[in-house]
Amino acid sequence: MTEDAIQHFSAKLRFETDPSDVHAAFERGERFVLIDSRAAAAWSHGRVAGAVHLPTAEIEERAPGSIPLDMPVVVYCWGPGCNGSTRAALAFSRLGYEVREMIGGYEYWAREGLPTVDDSGPIERSVDPLTAPPGFACAC
Template structure:
C-alpha cells in the first residue's frame, strides 16, 4: 500500500472524527468501530473517500459496500487511486475484468465455508459463530460453540453486550433458508464484521463435523477433505 493511499484514508477519517488519526501503528484488520466510527460515520467516510477519488457513484455502485476495517478503506482508495501495491498484476485489465475480479474478491471477503470455519475455530481465531434461526432450532441442533441470536430478535439492545472486535460468522439451516443473510445484514448494519457460512448447518454436517443439541451427533462422521484444498 502506498503512502498516498494511507494519507488519503487518514485525511478522510480525521475529517469525520474531527481529530488527528495516526494510522501507522494500526494493523489493516483494525475495526473502524474501535476508531470511533458508528455505522453512519462509516458510510459518510466511504462516500467522501469515493468522491475524493473522483468516483462516479452511479457507475461504481458496487463500491458502496460498507467497510468494516482499515484494510477495507485502503483497498477502496487503492482501487481508485491506481495504487500498484494494492492491486499487483492487475494493470491493463478491462472494466469487465476488473468488475468480475471485484465480485469474486467480495465473495471471499463476506463468505466462509465449513472447512475454513472449522480450521479457524481449531486455530483459536477470534470469531463468534452466530445461529440466526429460532431458539427451538438452535436447541435441537447447532454448531458447537455457536451462540443463538434469532434474526427476528436482533436489535441494538440485544447486541449491546457483544464486542465488535471479533469476526462474526452467521449461519442458518442451509441454502433453502435465508436467516443467515438476514442475521448478517443486521449485524453489519450495527457495525459488526460479518461473514456468512456457505451452506449453513446442512453443509457443516455434510462435511462430517460434529454438532450440539438434542438431535446432535457428538462424533464427527468420516470426513473427506475438500477438493479445493489441493
C-alpha cells in the same frame, strides 16, 4: 468485464466463508463468534459445537450488550436454501460489526461431519461423501 469479475469474487470472499474454513479457524483459535441465527426449536434440534444462539429477530436488541463491537462475527442458518443467515449478516452489519456469512449453513456443516451438538450433547453423524469424499482433499 474482467475487473468487474475480480471485484465481484473478491467481495464474495471478503463477506462469505464456508464450514471447513470456519472449522479451521476454530482449530487455529482465531478470534470470532459463530452465531446460529435460527429459532429456538432449530437450535435445540442441533447446532454447530461452539456456536452462540442469537435469532435474527433478536440481533438488534441483544447483540450490542452481549458481543463486543470489535469481535468479528460469522453467522449461519439452516442451509443454502435459506436466506436467514443473509438477514442476520445484514442486521449485524447495520450495527457496525465485521461480519461474514457461512455459506451452506448448518446443513453443510453437519454433512461434512464437523462437530455438532444438541440439547443432549454431541451428535455423531457420518460424512456425506458428496461434500467430503474420503481420501480426497479439496485443496481449494
